[in-house]
Amino acid sequence: MASDLLSVPAGFAAADRPAGDDTIGEINKYDFRTESKPVFRAQRGLNRDIVAQISAMKGEPQWMLDFRLRSLEIFESKPMPRWGGKIDVDFQDIYYYLKPADKQGHSWEDVPREIKDTFDKLGIPEAEKKFLAGVKAQFESEVVYGSLKEDLAEKGVVFTDTDSALREHPELFREYFSTIIPPEDNKFAALNSAVWSGGSFIYIPKGVKIDFPLQAYFRINAENMGQFERTLIIVDEGAEVHYVEGCTAPMYTTESLHSAVVEIIVKRGARCRYTTIQNWANNIYNLVTKRAVAYRDATMEWIDGNLGSRLTMKYPAVYLKEPGARGEILSIAFASKGQHQDAGAKLVHCAPNTTGQIISKSISKNGGRASYRGLVRVEKGATNSKCNVVCDALILDPRSQSDTFPYIEVAEQDASIGHEASVSKIGEEQLFYLMSRGLTEAEASTMIVNGFIEPLVKELPMEYAVEMNRLIQLQMEGSVG
């Protein structure tokens, strides 16, 4: 099987590559990016050879290839989860790696009507060009980013895509990569570990505070639309960063399995906020493993707005490893027709005097299903833990569904854990009140739903907040998904 695939230039084939980090420099000498790339024939399926090809394509060191192959074994050996949503995927019928040029091959005509409509409604011009290029960045942001890059570089900040980071910062990369989410963690983390490509790598040095959000689309990289992004963020002591990923334009790709992994390390006294706004088309399985570790007096905040998709499973987690650590998770799930959002959070108190908060808002309409699945765990020794969970569900019509699966495991007597849950529909009195001021029923409903998710929206950067509200409006009109 290996023979008929591709011609790998000498030096890149796995067998030719010497092991050990000191060879990385040598590979860099080839100036990988300008060298003509090996021809990779796009093909479906998942096996050792394809994984090896992916690694070879990227010119990765031996350890990463080994890691990928081991992960593949783990993936194959693990059963499918028997909880959450129904995953109806033929793993051999998927492209696990596509060159950007192949992605460009998709024609605009193939894109579903409602996706195109959404681009129009969101006022995104030239959507077609950008879509085909696989690059979300707009020209203006390239210019903006140009000057930001210098500023960041001066501060010693690393902000690049994960593939580049492996090449350019190998020690730093290897020190942290997969330390938070090992491939054994779950089947889809194993999958990602085998075939990951793209994603962001961020390192913020000690004491450096970035006062504007770093955004995913600043990374000019055709692999932005990757299905198996791998993001690694390290915030060193006393540093601060806010990272925003996603965009409100609908994520549509013909390859429907998206399985990302995000690992975050927040060191002593540091602060990190990770915001996701993503609007997925109806064919997408969005299965993501996101986990952060917070050390002494560190704060980690997840703001997670995943709307749409056929099935989303996401449970941003914070492990409070040392005293004084704090974790906050704000999550919105919006499930419309044909959509299932199984979303939630995990907070694990591993040390004394740690605090946490989970706010989950789920909305289901038109037969959609939105669920909260959350874990709060207080481990032995984690005295004086405080955690509060609020999970609110809004069910907009009788066809729709909402579930709550809260898990609370407490091993210390003095833990203070609160859990409040509410289920509601849009109140008749609220509708009447707003309508009596001239809002139509649809406008009133949308306003009420926007008010419902306000605790999350007010944490978003302004332009995302505006987009989020508009997205809700579109979802409410039923024109998306």
Place this chain on the structure above:
Amino acid sequence: MADVNAAAESNGSKPNDVLEIVNLHVSVNGKPILRGVNLRMLRGETHALMGPNGSGKSTLGLAVMGHPNYEITEGRIELNGVDLVEMEADQRARAGLFMAFQRPVAIPGVKLADFLRHATTNVRNPNRKEGEELLPMREFRKELRSKMEHLRMDTEFARRYVNDGFSGGEMKRAEILQLAMLQPKFAILDETDSGLDADAVRLASESIAEIGRKNMGLLIITHHDKLLEHNPPDFTHVMLGGRIVETGGVELAAELYGHGYDRIRKAYPEAEAENRAMLEKEEPQTVA
């Protein structure tokens, strides 16, 4: 909406808006509450609506405003000759009706300013389509600020979530601010909650007077004489058993405050009987 406004203009040499309630019958959950109410108001007039518990005062207000639970089984509500009965509440608002509630419902997460901007846009542009531009933010903010200052309200108040955690006085102020921004042709003020403190009521009544009750037709449903002090009614209507049994001027209001409803009950025994029956099997009425 064009009809309503056109009708007003074609009303002769001195066009004035007219709200006419004709033989209105209203049921709630199948139970008849209003049994034929007739009332005619011109824009610029102040009407007081009084009556003992169970007489149907709040019901009249809610039915006119278009609350879905209040079923109009007979009769008409005509604004400049156009019947509103088939219209939803939002259409009635855009036709120029407004209702200030005593304990308005909270809309968590929705800022008063944002809500007002949307409402004001729709009411001033009754034919606006969903999704069209709202009033430009800068101008709106300027106008809102100016009106809030005029009403002696702290502008920070506009950032609070609508009626969420508001005190009784704050709710009242928020309702009046809406009145000031939306500038309806006809406003129904439901003041039946006597639990409100006197100061709040006084402020409300002064504000209404300031806003210019001469520009609006006011229907004040009330127990408080304080409100009427600043807004003396041109007409006083007394309800009993789901009907207006008597209409008078300002002296009637004074009489009722001074002496209660004994005379009325005796003068209209059938209505009194119906009123009593209503109270005996009274279900709590929905009041927004």
